[in-house]
Amino acid sequence: MKNKIFQRFGIEKVINASSWVTVLGGNIMPQEVVTAMAEAAPIFLDMVKLNNKAGKLIARITGAEAGLVVNGASAGQVLMVAACMTGNDEAKAAQLPNTKGMKTEIIIQRCHRNRYDGAFLLPGANFNEIGKSSNTSEWEFENAINENTLCISYIYAPFHKHPITLSRVIELAHKYNIPVIVDAAAEIPPSGNLRKFISEGADMVTFSGGKGIKGPQSSGILCGKTDLIDAAKLNSLNYHSHHANIGRPMKVCKEEIIGLMVALELFEKTDHEAQWKFWKEQSMKILNSIKNIEGLQVCLEEYDPNRQGPQIVIYFNHNWRGPSQKVIQMELLEGNPPIHIGYGGYKDEIWITPVTLKPGEEDVVADRLKKALLNNTSK
């Protein structure tokens, strides 16, 4: 089916077999979400009331005391830190990013560092990095805590190590009355994670709205303790517009707020097991088309916290004589339509996730992947 607007602007569709990555447009919103956004578009409304309703919904679904729609999990990261800095002090919120008189140090484990963590620093904070690249000891937390400690961050992302559990970090932090903030942007599915980190006692948690939840790409969820969520509101546009220095560039429009609310309701009603089963069937079709190629180890990897959904992973054995991972990837990208696959992780493997494949696209991927793998096998 040709999309008229895409034709007019000369934009090309791609097949996304590499999950809800930002560069390919996040996730696809269900039609109900798109319809709700269109319904919200021609209406003026009270954004404070809308946000309060959205906050209540987020609180109910996450089990947190309070919630707020934010402009992506990255904005959630910014607002969590700003909230810890200012509390309910309007003067402080007006002063940021000048942090004079405020605590600024975020304790972060080296094994949790990633390419998103710069957002934590935006309000004017700095990291106190502890631990080694793959391990942290408990005493390092207590050793790092000082009078300038603002909060402890805890980050869930693929291939991160968690030498100390979130619950234990919370226990340590709360001994010193220090809040723990969690970036769990892409941790859904499993759906249970929406409540898990809050139930373990995290003070605030942020999730992307445009990844597994299937809301608008630039939306996100922030949830946590009432006083801290109120402080996050103080730093974000819709509540105290004259003071919201930090949150102003991260405002969320009414269409996105409504869209995320509907997406959350749908997510709650989703039969996640049936969804998983369908993803698995798509994956198995791909696996079956390439499973007997010499030199390759083709596996279905399920329930690995580093993998989104039941993925097909292709490892290259020592006796592999075919094209390299890079060549295969390029070949798929250069075809029509371009196919984006995932690569890397444990080694230089290729992985294909069904979570962003539309029904039927698995056949196209299976076919083109097989051709790419069997190409130039003498090389």
Ligand SMILES: *Cc1c(COP(=O)(O)O)cnc(C)c1O
């Ligand atoms: C995607 C992601 C983010 C950013 O989330 P947005 O909703 O795109 O702003 C932050 N942290 C991690 C670990 C992520 O995976």
